Amino acid sequence: GEDVEQSLFLSVREGDSSVINCTYTDSSSTYLYWYKQEPGAGLQLLTYIFSNMDMKQDQRLTVLLNKKDKHLSLRIADTQTGDSAIYFCAETLGYSSASKIIFGSGTRLSIRP
């Protein structure tokens, strides 16, 4: 079945790196996403990776995909207070624009001084 799992909470010190982990069960995933949701706001697409890639870097963000272990991670370098949010891992199955997205439960990232 389709399942995406994440730990619920992560606390890091300001300036350190944050690593948010995610596992998924369906090997037919095509795209894997990371979304950010700040309090009271909608979802912001942070980055995504195609399933045939193993790494993607975008400024402070690094996405690593281990397809064999079905493990996805998001690393945020030099974590700032503005990075406090809930981060959702998600996957899409299939290649059509009708493909729905399966979300994880979200990881709440908190930053301590």
Place this chain on the structure above:
Amino acid sequence: SAVISQKPSRDICQRGTSLTIQCQVDSQVTMMFWYRQQPGQSLTLIATANQGSEATYESGFVIDKFPISRPNLTFSTLTVSNMSPEDSSIYLCSVSDRTMNTEAFFGQGTRLTVV
């Protein structure tokens, strides 16, 4: 990326009434999706809105409770009917991007409180 506008951004409604949420996109998109995010929870897909045909509902969601319209390629509405406090949630519209097909952008959501 697509720009998505949702209205209203929030509302407080009496139980037993209905609320229609609008989703407007700044470009033509193939698919539009409606999600629900209950307090402290992740997102759950309600239905896929198809232009020119009936919406496709996920398990646990029915058309009588969540009727959807999709009159054209840039607009959709979701109605939450006969509301109860359990319907208090954030409702989000999302669209797929035509160039990427499966990349999905979300509106800011509608925060609904039923009293």
